[in-house]
Amino acid sequence: MDSQSNQNIAIIGLGRVGSAFLTEMLKKKRGGVHLTHVAEKMDTPGKAQAVAAGIAVVGLDELVALGDKLDVIFDLSGLPEVRNELRHKLAAADNHHTVIASETIARLIGALISDHAMPVIEGRKTGY
Numbered sequence: 001m002d003s004q005s006n007q008n009i010a011i012i013g014l015g016r017v018g019s020a021f022l023t024e025m026l027k028k029k030r031g032g033v034h035l036t037h038v039a040e041k042m043d044t045p046g047k048a049q050a051v052a053a054g055i056a057v058v059g060l061d062e063l064v065a066l067g068d069k070l071d072v073i074f075d076l077s078g079l080p081e082v083r084n085e086l087r088h089k090l091a092a093a094d095n096h097h098t099v100i101a102s103e104t105i106a107r108l109i110g111a112l113i114s115d116h117a118m119p120v121i122e123g124r125k126t127g128y
Contacts, residue, residue: 008070010037010063011050012086013077019046021076021106024114026053036070039063064089068097074106 011018011025018040025035026049037056040047050057063073064086075083083100090098110116 005032007033007072008036009033009072009074010039010066010070011035011074011076012039012060012063012082013075013079014038014040014044014046014050015042015076015078017078017103017106018074018076019044019049020116021074021110022046022049024110024116028113037063037066060086060089064093064095066098067093067095070098072099072101074101074103076103076106078103 009025011022014022018038022035022038023046025033035055037058038047038050039058039060039062040050047057060082063070073086075086077083083102086100090100
C-alpha cells in the first residue's frame, strides 16, 4: 500500500465519547488506517486502554509537532477551547495537511463500523 493510501490518525479526548470511539477503532483494524497517538490529560479508562494497546499518549504540542505525519485528528474533547487551540497551533505551524475531525464525523464513522451507538452527552456541541 502506498503512503498516500495510509492514514495516520489521532484522538484528542478519551472521556466517554473518545473512549467509545477508541474501542471501535481498535476492534476494526483497517488496512491503511493507523491510530498512532492519543491525547488525554485525565486518567480515564480510555487512556488506560490506549496505553495497553501501545498507542502513544501525548499532549497537544506533540501532536502538532508531528506535522504532515498525522493526517486526521479527531477532537472528541467536547471543549471548544481545545479545538480552537488546536486550530491555532496547526496554523502557526503552517500545517495545511492535518485535518481536524469533529465529534460529528466520529459519530458517522462509528455508525458505519459498529452496531453500538456512541454515548450522547446532553447539551454537548458536536459540530465543527
